Amino acid sequence: MADRILALSSGRGLGFSASGDALARRLVVFCLPTGMAGAFDPDPLITMPGVSG
Numbered sequence: 001m002a003d004r005i006l007a008l009s010s011g012r013g014l015g016f017s018a019s020g021d022a023l024a025r026r027l028v029v030f031c032l033p034t035g036m037a038g039a040f041d042p043d044p045l046i047t048m049p050g051v052s053g
Contacts, residue, residue: 002015030042 003017005013005015008014
């Protein structure tokens with residue numbers, strides 16, 4: 001689920017979420033066209049706090 005949703009001039013919404021280290025030197029952006037794309041996690045062992053392998 002998106003943390004924030006922006007209303008575009010076309011009337012459609014653009015949802016986005018942010019996670020990770022705010023001081024990191026790299027940025028990764030996923031652009032996915034589906035409504036449930038926010039549930040996609042490429043590597044949950046790294047991106048989910050408290051989860052270990």
